[in-house]
Amino acid sequence: MNAYYQFVAEVFFVMFILLTLIGSWLAVNARILMHSVLGLAVSLLGVAGLYFYLGSMFLTMMQILIYMGAVCIVLVFGIMVGYTPNESADKHELSRNMMLGLVTSGVAAFLLIVVAIGKTTWTQAVQTTGNFSIEWLGKSLLLEYCLAFELISVVLLIAIVGAIILARGGREEEI
Amino acid sequence: MILLSQSLNTYLILAVFLLVIGIYGMIRHKTFIGMLVSTELVLNGAGLNFMAFNKFTGPDPAVGQVFTLFIMGIAAAEAAIVVSFILAVYRKYQTSDPENVNGLQG
Incomplete structure (x- = not known):
């Protein structure tokens, strides 16, 4: 079963x-x-x-x-x-951009999979603390990662204000 | 019997796939929104990597989750900023083709 x-x-x-x-x-x-x-x-x-x-x-x-x-x-x-x-975008035309993208991503995938993932042995952590519960995550967010938590909220606030300013400015005057 | 969901390499290879298909889409797409969609794929690959290492090798399970949450926050802020950029560019240049946005070309 x-x-x-x-x-x-x-x-x-x-x-x-x-x-x-x-x-x-x-x-x-x-x-x-x-x-x-x-x-x-x-x-x-x-x-x-x-x-x-x-x-x-x-x-x-x-x-x-x-x-x-x-x-x-x-x-x-x-x-x-x-x-x-x-x-x-014309799909059937094999344009220069598509060739460039295929080569770039192919080389990156080959290097990462064969060289980086294939040749590395990952080791387990020696000792672990905590668990996957939301309680432990919330305690970590408010105790150890408190500064980062506050900073990300400031970043979000600035992003919102910036987005509003960018999207509504410049409607009247022609620059 | 080896379980696919209990092996680290499955997640890593999937994250590599998300990364390279994001790069490919960024080069291939001819619109700003298409490039933004590809960027979200790359960020998702990064988050998946963090969560995979968090589960299989990390000492504290909260670290990877916090990192992935911050990646999500950054991605949301970035999407809002870029969409407002696109709207401003569309209004100024009256085009959605990145080839025509060349005011700095001299």
Whole structure:
């Protein structure tokens, strides 16, 4: 019975991986820009499932809430306000940009997978503290990482104010 | 029987895939929003890497989660800033093609 549950969990894991792969492929290869954002959302959902397998329910929820709920909506808003619906990228033409991208990403993938991941042996930590509960995470955020926590809120505030100023300034005067 | 979800290399290879497909998309896309979408993929690869090392080799499980949360916050701030940039550029240049935004070309 236990092995059966393990098998089901592995099947779901592979499904999350496939969701990530298909979504990211759609995000970079879609012809219409809105489909690209849709692919990004699918890919983010797959990564959220992987976070669940890595032991953090909280980050799964945050991934869905922040990335799929906020960032994707901002992107859709940007498309709707500023763009024509069709991206005029010709898929069949093997342009210089595509060749450049293929070479760059291929070399990077080869170096990272074969040289970096393949030749390294990872060692376990000698002793571990804490657990994956939200309680421990909240205590760490408010005790050890308090400064970073406050700074990220300041960064978010500045980003919001800056975004408002950038988006509404310069409407009247022609520079 | 080796479990796919209990091996560090699965997550690392998936993170590498997210990174390289993000770089590929950044070069290939011809619009600003497309490049921003690819950037989000790269950031997600980084977050997945942090979480994987946190689970398999890290001494304290909170560290990787805090890092990934901060990456999410940075990504949200960056998306808001870039979208407002795009709107400003669109208003000034009346185009969505990055090739035509060349006011500094001289």
